[in-house]
Amino acid sequence: MGAERLSEQLEQIVLKRIAEDSLVLPTLPAVVTKALEVLKDPDVSFKHVGTIIERDPVLAARLLRLATSAAFAGGTKKVTLPEALTRLGAKAVRGLLVEATAQKVFVSRDPKIADSMKRVWQHSVAVATLSRDVLALSGNADSEAAYVAGLLHDVGKPVVASILLEFERQVTEVYNRPFIDSAEWVAVIGRTHRTVGVALGEKWQMPEQVTRCIRDCAEYDNADRASLVNIVCFSNSLAKKTGIHAGTIDADEVDALVMIGRSIIGANDEIIKTLTRGLKERVSNLYD
Amino acid sequence: MATILTVDDSRSVRTIVAKQVKDLGFEVEEAEDGVQGLAKLGEREYDLVLLDVTMPNLDGPGMLAKMREEGNKTPVIMLTSESKRSVVSGVMKIGIADYILKPFKPEELRAKVLSVLQGEGGAEGVLAVSSEPAPQAPEPAAAHVETGKQFVDVLVVDDMENVHKKLRTMLPNHITLNGVTSAQAALQTCRQRVYRVALVDTEIPDVDSAVLAQQLKVLQPHAAFVALALRTTNDVLAEVRGQGFDNVLFKPFSQDNVDDFLGQYFDNLDLLSAEENVLKVAAFTGRADRVDKYFTRISDTYGALLNKVAAACFEDVVLDVSAAPTTGDRLAKFLLSSADQAKQVGMRFAVVGTADLQKILNSYTETKELRFYGTVAEAQAAAQA
Numbered sequence: 001m002g003a004e005r006l007s008e009q010l011e012q013i014v015l016k017r018i019a020e021d022s023l024v025l026p027t028l029p030a031v032v033t034k035a036l037e038v039l040k041d042p043d044v045s046f047k048h049v050g051t052i053i054e055r056d057p058v059l060a061a062r063l064l065r066l067a068t069s070a071a072f073a074g075g076t077k078k079v080t081l082p083e084a085l086t087r088l089g090a091k092a093v094r095g096l097l098v099e100a101t102a103q104k105v106f107v108s109r110d111p112k113i114a115d116s117m118k119r120v121w122q123h124s125v126a127v128a129t130l131s132r133d134v135l136a137l138s139g140n141a142d143s144e145a146a147y148v149a150g151l152l153h154d155v156g157k158p159v160v161a162s163i164l165l166e167f168e169r170q171v172t173e174v175y176n177r178p179f180i181d182s183a184e185w186v187a188v189i190g191r192t193h194r195t196v197g198v199a200l201g202e203k204w205q206m207p208e209q210v211t212r213c214i215r216d217c218a219e220y221d222n223a224d225r226a227s228l229v230n231i232v233c234f235s236n237s238l239a240k241k242t243g244i245h246a247g248t249i250d251a252d253e254v255d256a257l258v259m260i261g262r263s264i265i266g267a268n269d270e271i272i273k274t275l276t277r278g279l280k281e282r283v284s285n286l287y288d
Numbered sequence: 289m290a291t292i293l294t295v296d297d298s299r300s301v302r303t304i305v306a307k308q309v310k311d312l313g314f315e316v317e318e319a320e321d322g323v324q325g326l327a328k329l330g331e332r333e334y335d336l337v338l339l340d341v342t343m344p345n346l347d348g349p350g351m352l353a354k355m356r357e358e359g360n361k362t363p364v365i366m367l368t369s370e371s372k373r374s375v376v377s378g379v380m381k382i383g384i385a386d387y388i389l390k391p392f393k394p395e396e397l398r399a400k401v402l403s404v405l406q407g408e409g410g411a412e413g414v415l416a417v418s419s420e421p422a423p424q425a426p427e428p429a430a431a432h433v434e435t436g437k438q439f440v441d442v443l444v445v446d447d448m449e450n451v452h453k454k455l456r457t458m459l460p461n462h463i464t465l466n467g468v469t470s471a472q473a474a475l476q477t478c479r480q481r482v483y484r485v486a487l488v489d490t491e492i493p494d495v496d497s498a499v500l501a502q503q504l505k506v507l508q509p510h511a512a513f514v515a516l517a518l519r520t521t522n523d524v525l526a527e528v529r530g531q532g533f534d535n536v537l538f539k540p541f542s543q544d545n546v547d548d549f550l551g552q553y554f555d556n557l558d559l560l561s562a563e564e565n566v567l568k569v570a571a572f573t574g575r576a577d578r579v580d581k582y583f584t585r586i587s588d589t590y591g592a593l594l595n596k597v598a599a600a601c602f603e604d605v606v607l608d609v610s611a612a613p614t615t616g617d618r619l620a621k622f623l624l625s626s627a628d629q630a631k632q633v634g635m636r637f638a639v640v641g642t643a644d645l646q647k648i649l650n651s652y653t654e655t656k657e658l659r660f661y662g663t664v665a666e667a668q669a670a671a672q673a
Contacts, residue, residue, distance in 0.1 A: 089494025136503030139475045143499065222371040222389055256377035263389040263396065264371065274509045278532075 007184045010167055014160060014192045018199050025159060025200050026105050031056040032097045036205075039090050046085040049093070054081055059100055063088065066096065091144045098148050098204070105200075106158045113161045119246035120158065124151050126244040126283045130235035131228075133275055134265060138226055149213040149232050152206065156197025156214065160189045186247055194218070220257075220264050234261030242276050244283060290335035290405055291315040295325035295351065296367070297343040301390070305338055305367070308394050312401065322346025326354055334362050336404055339384075341368040341375060349375070352382050363404045367392065437482045440464045441554065445474040445500070446489035446516055451539065455487075458546045460573050463554060471495045478507035485553045487537060489516040490528065498531035505532075512553055547578055551585060560589045565602035566664055567593055571611035583618045590626055598633045604671040605630050608640040608664055614648055620655050627658055638667045 017023035028036070035052045038044050054060045060081055067084030085093055106121035108114045128150030132143040168179045180188070194215055201211035209228045217232040224230070237257035240249050261267065267275070292314050294305045302318045309316040317334075319325040321343040329337075337355075341348040352364055363385040370376070371389055385404045388396055442465040444452035452467025459465060466481070468474050471492065478486075486504055490497045501513050514535045515528035528536045537549050559570045559582070567590070572582045597605050607626055612619050623639055630637035638659040639649070646662075649655040661667040 087493070091494060092496060132499060133503050133506050136475055136506050137479075139472075139479045143503070219373060220371045222369065250377075252377045252381060253373050256373045256380055259380065259387045260371050260373065260376055260389065263387055263392070266393075266396070268399070270509050271506055274506050 006171075007180050007188050010164065010180070011188050011192055013167075014163055014188075015195060018195055023163075023196065023199065025196075025203050026101075028101055028204050029056065031059065032101050035097055036094060039094050042090075044090075045082075047082045049085055050080070050082040053085070059097070062100060063093065063096060095144045095147055098206075099151055101204075102151055102155060105155060108158065108162070110165055113158075113165065116246045117158050117161065120154055122283055123239055123245045124154050126239040126242070126279055127151070127153055127232065127235045129279065129282060130238055130275055131231050134231045134235055134267070137265060137267065137271070145207060145209060146228060146231055148206065149210045149217075149228050150235055152197065152201060152210060153214055153217050153232050153236060154193065154197070155200055156193030156195065157189055159196050159200060160193050161185075164188065220260055222264065225264050230261070230264050233257065234265050234267070237261055238272065238276055239279070242279050244280060289313065289315055291317065291332075292336045292338060292401070293317050293319060293325065293328055293334045293362075294338045294367075295319045295322065295343070295348070296338075296340040297321055298340075301340070301367075305397070308397055309338075309401065312398060314401075314405075322348065322351030322354070325351050329355065329360055329362065336385075336401065337362050337364045338367045338401075339364050341366060341370040341379070349379050349382065352379055352384070356382055365400055365404060367397075437480060439482045439484075440466050441484050442466070443468070443474070443477065443481075443483040443486040443511075444516070445469075445471070445487065445492070445504075447492045448489075451489065451516065454541060455546070458541055458543060459550070463550070471500050474500065474504060475507065478504050483508050483511045485512045485514060487514045487516050488533070490531075491518075498533075501532055514549070514553075547581075551581060560586050560593060562593045562596060565597050565600075565604055566606045566608060566668075567597070568608040569610075569612045572613045576615075579613055579616070579618055582613075583622050586612075587622060587625065591629060594626075594629055594633060594635075598635055602635070604636045604638060604667075606638045606640060606661075606664060606667045606671075609645065610641050612641075614642065614644050619645065620648060620652055623649070623658060624654055636671070638671065640664050640667050 014023070031052060035049055038049055038052065050060075053063065064079065064081060064084045067079060067087045079087065088096070102124075103121060106117045106124070108117045128147045131146040131150035135143050135146040164185060171177050171179050197214040198211050201214050213229050213232045216229045217236060220233050221227050221229045234257070237254050238261075239245065240254045241258055258272075262272070292309050294302050294309070294316060295318075296302050296305070297320050299320070302320070306316045306318060314335075317328060319328050323345045325337070325339070326346070328334075339348045339352060346354075348366065348368065355362065355364075361383075364383070365386045365388060366376070366379055366384050367388045367390065369390040376387060386400045388400060441463045442455075442459070444455055444465060444467040446452060446467070447469050449467070449469055452465065456465055456467070466477055466483075468477055474486075474488075486501070486508060488497055488501050488504070492500070497515070501515075505511070505513060512534045513532070514537050515524075515531070515533040516539055517524050517528060517536050519538045521527070524538075525536050535549075535552070538545055561568050561570070569586055572579060594605060607623070609619060609623070612622075627637040627639075636659075638661060639645075640661050640663060641649075643662070646660050649658055649660060659667075659670070661670065
């Protein structure tokens with residue numbers, strides 16, 4: 001079987017599994033699911049949310065660390081988990097719960113994909129950061145959805161990569177046949193990750209506008225200029241243009257997306273410079 | 289006068305574009321498809337082509353390709369409702385200066401047309417890939433007049449309303465200030481106004497101040513960003529700088545800290561001004577024990593302004609210190625130093641001041657020889673005599 005044919009078959013298998021709802025997708029941890037559920041209630045007490053989150057000590061520690069950072073408190077006074085959650089606020093806590101879960105999806109112990117998945121995660125954080133800042137141009141302070149949409153826009157990639165690893169083991173170890181080369185790997189992921197990402201977004205009960213971004217953010221939507229899709233599409237192209245991406249990119253297409261985005265978003269050169277200044281450092285400082 | 293060719297199969301688009309381009313003071317001609325466009329380009333030279341993508345007979349990419357094949361390098365801005373990356377990428381490879389998506393705002397057309405005609409066109413090289421900080425010198429109000437936005441000196445973002453009210457009482461009246469109590473209001477006001485300095489509280493409930501500051505920077509790229517924080521540790525300045533702020537102003541406010549803040553972001557701009565060969569010292573408005581800092585800042589600015597006057601080939605420099613405080617010997621020392629610097633650059637030095645100052649200068653051996661006048665007009669007349 002030729003590599004091209006195998007690649008097509010793999011793609012079909014992935015798509016078929018999604019259609020049949022038999023694709024094994026990463027699940028939200030029970031703690032996160034429960035916490036997100038209770039956070040839907042605007043009157044929920046943070047003491048109650050705290051009792052749920054403290055069942056996951058790593059997650060609780062992460063939220064405590066952030067709440068005592070200079071951005072939120074400007075001090076080092078020790079705080080309890082409910083105090084930390086109060087300080088962060090419900091919107092930020094929701095975003096952080098999704099972020100902590102998504103980050104795990106991008107971690108692989110397989111050396112074949114570990115590095116590239118880390119780079120995809122860094123790219124995702126860059127897109128999330130830019131999306132949040134680009135949203136400010138519209139005067140909208142509700143940046144949680146923009147951040148999460150940017151963070152998850154490529155979330156299908158590590159899932160497809162894991163599936164391909166599984167296929168590779170079967171093909172090479174069980175059937176002793178050669179597998180597709182790395183270029184085909186990238187191509188299969190490129191053709192399928194959005195469908196898988198949408199399935200994952202739906203499973204995690206992400207807002208509709210977030211799953212729409214995962215599905216459509218490869219192109220601009222000029223019928224709805226202010227859409228989150230356009231914000232994530234522009235941010236995605238800026239992150240790539242700034243050099244924060246995994247693998248090779250089509251530089252001409254990235255240039256085209258930046259140029260279109262300048263017009264759709266209404267960003268001039270000065271704004272783009274402000275958006276991208278120190279982006280690499282901000283991303284690496286946050287997640288190293 | 290530059291002449292622009294607009295190529296579009298829609299008469300209404302051509303009419304709108306033509307009107308806006310004429311309003312900019314340029315001539316404009318129209319073509320309704322690529323064939324007509326090429327014919328027009330064969331008849332005369334244009335400075336810029338505004339080109340649609342989808343047109344009958346010959347579309348925009350086709351016309352652009354023919355232009356470049358024939359060696360025509362006239363800059364082209366695509367003005368189109370086509371936003372597919374493959375299409376735009378294709379015309380970028382052939383060579384366009386910029387891109388405008390229809391429907392467009394007049395200001396976008398104006399900005400991009402002027403940018404291309406002034407030789408700054410294109411989106412290349414605009415990314416800030418380094419971590420070099422933004423230039424922090426605040427810009428004077430005049431720099432923003434063209435934006436049509438109101439200029440305000442200080443923005444205070446703090447959920448406690450008392451904070452901006454308190455700061456208002458500690459600032460001189462000529463410093464304008466807006467206070468807002470939510471992130472949403474901060475973003476709104478930053479879209480509508482131009483600020484010189486934004487003060488952002490680090491403890492706004494439900495808000496990550498570092499994120500908010502970064503968002504505000506997108507809207508206020510020239511403003512300095514100062515964190516409002518409690519003095520909780522010895523490293524607050526380092527912490528807030530790590531969060532992207534330029535500086536910190538501690539709460540609760542002390543007049544000393546507020547005066548330092550003023551000195552850093554405002555006073556140096558205003559304390560000494562130059563008009564031709566006359567340098568004028570602004571009035572001292574702070575507390576008596578801040579006089580030394582006032583003169584230090586004036587002295588720091590004087591050398592650069594003196595050099596500008598010298599570079600403009602004036603033979604005399606007139607230093608008007610009528611508004612400066614005369615108590616103590618600080619003014620006399622400053623004048624001696626100023627006269628010495630003027631002598632070093634080969635200029636004659638004259639002082640304009642009050643009768644009190646004249647008495648003081650006459651009481652010191654070192655200063656009584658300074659050329660003293662009661663008004664700037666007298667000093668100028670003496671110089672021309």
